[in-house]
Amino acid sequence: MGSYDAVVVGAGPAGLTAAIYLGRFRRRVLVLGAGRSRASWIPESHNTPGFPDGVGGPEFLERLTEQAAQFGVEMLEARAEELARVGAVFKVSGPAGIEASAVLMATGVVDRVPNLPGLEAAVRRSVVRMCPICDAYEAIGERIAVLGNGGNAEREAAFLRTYSDEVTLIAEQAGDLEFTQAAVKWTSADGAQKTFDRLYLALGCEPQSALAAACGARCDASGNLVVDGHQMTSVDGLFAAGDVVRGLNQIAVAAGEAAIAATAIHNRLRGVKV
Numbered sequence: 001m002g003s004y005d006a007v008v009v010g011a012g013p014a015g016l017t018a019a020i021y022l023g024r025f026r027r028r029v030l031v032l033g034a035g036r037s038r039a040s041w042i043p044e045s046h047n048t049p050g051f052p053d054g055v056g057g058p059e060f061l062e063r064l065t066e067q068a069a070q071f072g073v074e075m076l077e078a079r080a081e082e083l084a085r086v087g088a089v090f091k092v093s094g095p096a097g098i099e100a101s102a103v104l105m106a107t108g109v110v111d112r113v114p115n116l117p118g119l120e121a122a123v124r125r126s127v128v129r130m131c132p133i134c135d136a137y138e139a140i141g142e143r144i145a146v147l148g149n150g151g152n153a154e155r156e157a158a159f160l161r162t163y164s165d166e167v168t169l170i171a172e173q174a175g176d177l178e179f180t181q182a183a184v185k186w187t188s189a190d191g192a193q194k195t196f197d198r199l200y201l202a203l204g205c206e207p208q209s210a211l212a213a214a215c216g217a218r219c220d221a222s223g224n225l226v227v228d229g230h231q232m233t234s235v236d237g238l239f240a241a242g243d244v245v246r247g248l249n250q251i252a253v254a255a256g257e258a259a260i261a262a263t264a265i266h267n268r269l270r271g272v273k274v
Contacts, residue, residue: 004030006265007092007100009080009211012037014242014254015106016064021262023071027269030098031068034079037061038108038243039251043126047134048251060251083215085235090215102265105217105225105233105240106258107208109249113201114147114172122179128199132156133250136163139198145170145184147177148202156202168194172203207244222247230274231261239265 006022008015011033022029042057051060065075082093083103092098111130113119122128129135136159143166146157157169170177175188177199184199207223217233217240218226224247225233225240232239241257243249264274 002098003089004028004074004098004100005269006030006102006104006262007032007080007090007098008104008106009083009092010037010106010108010208010242010244011065011075012039012061012106012108012242012254013064013251014108014258015104016061016068017255017258018104018106018241018262018265019068019073020064020071021259022265023068023073025262025266027266028074029072030074030076030100032076032078032080032092032098034077038111038249041123041130042134043124045134045251046138080211083211083238085215085237090237101269102237102239104231104258104261104265105209105212105238105244106242106254107211108243109205109207111201111205112203114177114203116177116179118179122184122199125181126198127179127182127184128201130201131249132160132163132200133248136160139163142166142197143195144168145186145194145196145199146202147172147199148204152204153202156200160200168196205243205249209244212238212240212244229260230264231257232264232274237268 005027006029008019008031019029019031039057044054044056046054080092084091089099090103140163144164145168147170157167160167178185184196186194209219209225216235239261241261242254268274
């Protein structure tokens with residue numbers, strides 16, 4: 001593949017936003033993306049700035065991809081298998097030899113989800129949701145269930161009580177869940193039944209930080225990559241943005257961090273200390 005000014009690992013909102021900025025900085029950029037971005041699960045977002053009528057995750061990603069391509073960004077659907085700093089450059093092992101002066105990790109997180117028939121289709125219909133910050137406004141006054149254990153689930157249930165007085169916390173494995181076209185049916189262990197309009201999953205997620213960590217990047221106790229004010233990790237020249245950095249998994253946050261990281265990379269490449 002050759003040598004690049006920057007390689008972006010991850011083709012979600014953070015990675016594509018950074019690529020747009022870097023392309024407009026007239027940098028040679030490669031985006032490596034494998035599998036579906038977490039954002040592709042979004043049926044319709046109403047808290048993404050600039051979309052008053054809402055925007056679906058797949059459409060939003062398509063727009064970002066198209067915009068990046070306008071500025072010469074190269075895209076490759078492939079997984080970065082290994083990352084190593086060798087002298088002044090990074091070597092990325094994947095489908096071909098790739099070198100870059102800087103790397104941006106935008107690898108995101110993977111949600112922990114229960115093994116339930118019809119779960120993905122229920123997410124597409126907005127019956128099952130994963131982010132109350134993103135879409136609890138659309139659940140005002142509805143019957144809401146929160147699935148999870150421990151403090152995280154309890155905090156999510158408390159958060160949702162801003163929007164509804166009917167919020168029920170269900171411990172994982174505490175009964176059976178079944179999805180209909182527009183609702184969730186729960187049968188408890190003792191046979192009691194209840195119907196909900198929405199089910200929020202509060203089972204946590206796994207930051208996809210292993211590739212950067214293997215390169216020497218420091219992670220916090222939750223596995224998120226630790227960055228400085230310019231989004232650089234503890235490895236010189238290795239940056240990170242988006243969900244893999246912090247727990248507030250928001251498109252707006254990812255875009256802001258990506259802009260900061262891309263600008264720092266550009267300034268670094270032109271010899272300005274960051």
